Amino acid sequence: MNPLHVQLPGLELKNPVMPASGCFGFGREFSQLYDLNQLGAIMIKATTPEPRFGNPTPRVAETPSGMLNAIGLQNPGLKKVISDELPWLSQFDVPIIANIAGSEMEDYVTVAEAISQVDNVKALELNISCPNVKTGGIAFGTVPEIAKELTKKVKEVSEVPVYVKLSPNVTNIVEIAKAVEEGGADGITMINTLLGMKIDIHTGRALLANGTGGLSGPAVKPIAVRMIYEVSQHVHIPIIGMGGISSLDDILEFFYAGASAVAIGTANFVDPFICPKLIAQLQDYVDANGIDHISELTGRSWKVRGNRTYIGS
Amino acid sequence: MNPLHVQLPGLELKNPVMPASGCFGFGREFSQLYDLNQLGAIMIKATTPEPRFGNPTPRVAETPSGMLNAIGLQNPGLKKVISDELPWLSQFDVPIIANIAGSEMEDYVTVAEAISQVDNVKALELNISCPNVKTGGIAFGTVPEIAKELTKKVKEVSEVPVYVKLSPNVTNIVEIAKAVEEGGADGITMINTLLGMKIDIHTGRALLANGTGGLSGPAVKPIAVRMIYEVSQHVHIPIIGMGGISSLDDILEFFYAGASAVAIGTANFVDPFICPKLIAQLQDYVDANGIDHISELTGRSWKVRGNRTYIGS
Amino acid sequence: MIKQELMTIVSQQQIAKNIYELTMEGELVQEMDEPGRFVHLRINGGTAPLLRRPISVAAVHQHLGQFTIIYRAGGEGTRLLSEKKAGERIDVLGPLGHGFPLEAIESGQTAVLVGGGIGVPPLYDLSRRLKEQNVHVIHVLGFQNQESAFYMEKFCDLGETYMATEDGSLGIKGFVTDAIKQFSVKGDVLYACGPIPMLKALEKENPADRGFVSLEQRMGCGIGACFACVCHPSNDPKGTEYRKVCSDGPVFPIGEVVL
Amino acid sequence: MIKQELMTIVSQQQIAKNIYELTMEGELVQEMDEPGRFVHLRINGGTAPLLRRPISVAAVHQHLGQFTIIYRAGGEGTRLLSEKKAGERIDVLGPLGHGFPLEAIESGQTAVLVGGGIGVPPLYDLSRRLKEQNVHVIHVLGFQNQESAFYMEKFCDLGETYMATEDGSLGIKGFVTDAIKQFSVKGDVLYACGPIPMLKALEKENPADRGFVSLEQRMGCGIGACFACVCHPSNDPKGTEYRKVCSDGPVFPIGEVVL
Numbered sequence A, B: 001m002n003p004l005h006v007q008l009p010g011l012e013l014k015n016p017v018m019p020a021s022g023c024f025g026f027g028r029e030f031s032q033l034y035d036l037n038q039l040g041a042i043m044i045k046a047t048t049p050e051p052r053f054g055n056p057t058p059r060v061a062e063t064p065s066g067m068l069n070a071i072g073l074q075n076p077g078l079k080k081v082i083s084d085e086l087p088w089l090s091q092f093d094v095p096i097i098a099n100i101a102g103s104e105m106e107d108y109v110t111v112a113e114a115i116s117q118v119d120n121v122k123a124l125e126l127n128i129s130c131p132n133v134k135t136g137g138i139a140f141g142t143v144p145e146i147a148k149e150l151t152k153k154v155k156e157v158s159e160v161p162v163y164v165k166l167s168p169n170v171t172n173i174v175e176i177a178k179a180v181e182e183g184g185a186d187g188i189t190m191i192n193t194l195l196g197m198k199i200d201i202h203t204g205r206a207l208l209a210n211g212t213g214g215l216s217g218p219a220v221k222p223i224a225v226r227m228i229y230e231v232s233q234h235v236h237i238p239i240i241g242m243g244g245i246s247s248l249d250d251i252l253e254f255f256y257a258g259a260s261a262v263a264i265g266t267a268n269f270v271d272p273f274i275c276p277k278l279i280a281q282l283q284d285y286v287d288a289n290g291i292d293h294i295s296e297l298t299g300r301s302w303k304v305r306g307n308r309t310y311i312g313s
Numbered sequence C, D: 001m002i003k004q005e006l007m008t009i010v011s012q013q014q015i016a017k018n019i020y021e022l023t024m025e026g027e028l029v030q031e032m033d034e035p036g037r038f039v040h041l042r043i044n045g046g047t048a049p050l051l052r053r054p055i056s057v058a059a060v061h062q063h064l065g066q067f068t069i070i071y072r073a074g075g076e077g078t079r080l081l082s083e084k085k086a087g088e089r090i091d092v093l094g095p096l097g098h099g100f101p102l103e104a105i106e107s108g109q110t111a112v113l114v115g116g117g118i119g120v121p122p123l124y125d126l127s128r129r130l131k132e133q134n135v136h137v138i139h140v141l142g143f144q145n146q147e148s149a150f151y152m153e154k155f156c157d158l159g160e161t162y163m164a165t166e167d168g169s170l171g172i173k174g175f176v177t178d179a180i181k182q183f184s185v186k187g188d189v190l191y192a193c194g195p196i197p198m199l200k201a202l203e204k205e206n207p208a209d210r211g212f213v214s215l216e217q218r219m220g221c222g223i224g225a226c227f228a229c230v231c232h233p234s235n236d237p238k239g240t241e242y243r244k245v246c247s248d249g250p251v252f253p254i255g256e257v258v259l
Ligand SMILES: Cc1cc2nc3c(=O)[nH]c(=O)nc-3n(C[C@H](O)[C@H](O)[C@H](O)COP(=O)(O)OP(=O)(O)OC[C@H]3O[C@@H](n4cnc5c(N)ncnc54)[C@H](O)[C@@H]3O)c2cc1C
Pocket: A061, A062, C038, C049, C051, C052, C053, C054, C055, C056, C057, C069, C070, C071, C072, C073, C074, C075, C076, C077, C078, C079, C118, C121, C122, C215, C216, C217, C218, C219, C250
């Protein structure tokens, strides 16, 4: 078996590298740049029951080694995603992870039920953590009981495994992670963006029309690594890690912290070829270092040396 | 009056710029570089009842546009701070803000009672948010009731106004801010560092001996700005803002967000002359722009234009 | 096709106050067909500044395999860009978006090209291409003042050129719309690029029957994947329909999108 | 006195595998008294890489107002530093810390200078100064291999020089302590700089009665204010006493601090 071949609930990944939700649309644009078949998976843009325009512009701002976004979950809505986007994506031999969002629990259930029946959708990713929607959204990801209940409800209707995407804007992320695990989550994806803000010096007002936005990119990497390190030691389900990854070293760091696969968000904007580049570098790395399987690296930072059993396995 | 002269509870500041606690020791080293009389105030290194060595080294690591530290509250202890450091600092006409820390509530009370009696200590800064101490520390800053109680207890014994330093590692910082306000805090300082981690790619282990550390520097600025923006609209006490400031624009941004003064931490390591430099630039700025008083800038991002009354004033 | 290439700087020089002209060389130039498209530049290889900067193509020199951009050094990224020297390399992604349609006008007709500030550069490439098509070109260019004006001679060489500056230090005192009125500028097709207030004024004071405007918007990806740069189409101004400035634009027919 | 200065690069060249020699000019050189002190370099003006990099002074040329550092380009900061060219400027803070005490040895006596890898550079400055004082110098230098060795001739010019490499490609195969044993190196004072394991071995295998070691530690401020770089003194190995490598060190008498 190729050392990069990773099996996660619902997912057979050629390699453990995939674009993160919202940074890759539904793949159409990047398909003009390279063959999407190279990707481990694709996390598509959040889908809500109804089409959404999202927030007014400006929607992005640059910060030191990071960026803020307040897209506001713009998407064509469940119907169109099922009728247009997913069929188009089915030409690629790549599992799709459908990121789903909403304002009410019912929204998640509606989207989950329908979208999980689509053939190439191999897993769901519950976006309970988007800081850019005013109702619902944020609370789902910060209150353990609600996160657990939402997970349960979605699990009941979903045809495919359910991953829950955690918000870093919490006091105790382990608590939330355990709650969604109890709720039946098959995996965790983390981290979503940190709530931030930039003020335009010339106007004295928020630069983003929405006021605040979600911080992503290299700046947040140390926070993502810390949270994955903590969570991976306390849950038994796998983690797809993300938050500032832009190099091979970053990927290794996320594995060492406790991730079983990784997703790349903001870096796609900086270098649109980053995913295939890092996949190739990772392949070279495991080959050159005689690594039997990439999963050996997962959690190395906290595993007792010489003792490979750990709570998360 | 000089437009930079700022009055805050207990503090007559020549200007609203001061070094942040832990990034300036007790001022001795920087006094070799420039005249400390230029500073608005000095926030001294956290003082605990007993001397502490702190964590093993390495204690710092670099991250994209930021740094991690896990100093672990190293300090010579209350006795020596009172007998050696504060008397030495009394040669300068600069108010001292004493940052105090401990493992138990009693520690804070002990330090507060003694240190607040020293002449040049004009205010206390309760460090209820240091992520690098294993016991106590972190919880104080994340549970509103505990933060409130601690504030109350310290207020009972302190001879000078009490500022509480908030942790950004919380779900709802406004809640904590309100709690310490209710507890009698005279002001708020924010933000302390974000809990982060870096893994050494060569060893697969945490780079800091302590494992995790506190993230500071430009990387965290958007988070600090967002939190100050939120808190300043919900409390009636002033905020001394910090987190990634390294330029005049950054200072303005923090004022616009809602700060009444600012502190500079990590940037002192990058440019040891940063404090006097930015003070001079700020003076030029208010002079050149005919700003009557710097306090006009506070909260500009959320104040209704043409209506200068706002909840925080 | 969109390509990413480490292109070599051939020359860089300051041509007006804070305004730089930068010429780069590489294979990517072969893809530069339509005027008004843009490139997305990564200023350095580190993490700060993180995002690419969108800059219009100002002139294509196909025979040399070179192209030129003109930009204002304002913020951190463009300031760093302005410090680069000949021989250094820059990571260029492009060409991106849809430019000014050349086929919208016929030879012998008159095109009115209206630009403001750093909206002027793409009009130069456009004007050259229109001239090649034997289109009659009239330029109306607005700047803050004489110091920040550039390429005046080059535009004059291509056709009639009217100028307006806010302080009257060059051309008439006022805005491009004032110049259009004052000199009764008229044509068959309008091509415009500049700040939104200018474009809005032109929607009203259109010196032609039809026209095209180029928009600016803060961008993430620059290729249509992140939804950072959307705007509302005029036929659904409050709904969920949208256009992406980066990939559907930056040039739109006048009236297609809400300014 | 500690100064901050934008110093001008006079020259930079690669002198071994990943090893660069960089010479800078400025007034700060006048403050460079004792060998073994270091400078704290800000590689660029942006926010990444954020922190300064501590690098030892390898040679002072007082009459030229210049000084030289020798460093390994490993991580992001030193890699960027290695790309700088003559004429560019670097923000230098220094000189920092306490160096090797010249007064610890008298003319006519023998100093043993032991260095490993990038611990070698400060010994060059030290050796030159000791020579000026008519001290007899013996060098024992260790490198990974021949490719990464540098300044061999310069050290040979100053005095007896023994070399050890891990693969035996230069000098003997082994460590500096092996060379010390094999060549029965002895002297009055030891001055050493290199990795901790080497310094520990030297504490045991000390070829002199007294000695000084230079330590490395991850630093924040570099001036003694942040407590990033502390170590335990030997007389209070588990207590609250401390020494700061940046301001009390980097050079300590052997036995003063816990390695
Ligand atoms: C399609 C298009 C074509 C353009 N063509 C030109 C041109 O030919 N010449 C020229 O000088 N400028 C042009 N601009 C504007 C140019 O992109 C900005 O001036 C530049 O990005 C500012 O970067 P900075 O580093 O100076 O500012 P910073 O403030 O450091 O930029 C921070 C972030 O904000 C973005 N940003 C800031 N201002 C603008 C803006 N006005 N438009 C879009 N993004 C912005 C930056 O791209 C970056 O992501 C164009 C913009 C677009 C969208």
